Amino acid sequence: MVKFLNRDFYDEMIKELVEGFEKLSLKFDHYSIGVMPQPQRINIRGEVFPFPLAAEIHAIYMYLAGLSEPPNHMYNTLKSICGLVWGNPFTNKADYQIEWEQWERTKLGLFVRCSFIALSLEAEESINSKQLSLMVGLSSVAIIKTIKEGKLDASKDGRQWVIPSDDALAFIQLQVTGKGYQR
Incomplete structure (x- = not known):
């Protein structure tokens, strides 16, 4: 369903996400010195993912690559990613504005954008x-x-x-x- 989507894109996107989590974890030093969250690897049907969200993203990737049906959790996963990237816990605002033009320049942003477009097409919009x-x-x-x-x-x-x-x-x-x- 998405032309450029292949395993290399997926792997680069997950790497981008890992780097983002690493940068985020460095901010924990302001709160608790020396305590940094570590990713929890998970194994689903023999495939190992670096953290739980990567498994959910993989299910969406498989759908967008035309290799499976859309996962039931697709919309909620996409909302979680948007909240993770664009939400600010210090302002207590849930109505964040996504700057698509900026975010589409990243693998994750482009993936999320195309996923939402795919959901629109599935809904015959x-x-x-x-x-x-x-x-x-x-x-x-x-x-x-x-x-x-x-x-x-x-x-x-x-x-x-x-x-x-x-x-x-x-x-x-x-x-x-x-x-x-x-x-």
Whole structure:
């Protein structure tokens, strides 16, 4: 379902997350000197994960890579990741604003963004050209050009192009597998 998603991407994303946790754990020194949380490895059906969240992310990765059905916990896992990254326990605010443009430059942010887009498509919701570009690894300009050439069904809603879910899914399939969508 996501063109660029492969095992190397997944491994780099988990490495990025481990590095983020390590940086976060250094802040514990301000609270309790010398006490740093350590990741707890877990084993699920013979596969070892560096920490529990990595196993949940792996289930979503398997779905986005087209290797399994969507996990039941997908939405809650994504919300947990967003809260972990964007929540601030010192302000007691649960309504954090995600800066997608900034976060999409990281593996984890791009993964979470594409996961939310996949959930929208599963719910048969339309997506915009920017969202489709993230899923297939093309620029927004390339997607809009494809629309204007009549090769992808879309309608204009204000300043953005909106693509129906079935057309978006078919286009994604074509870009990922090279088979499918013909208009």
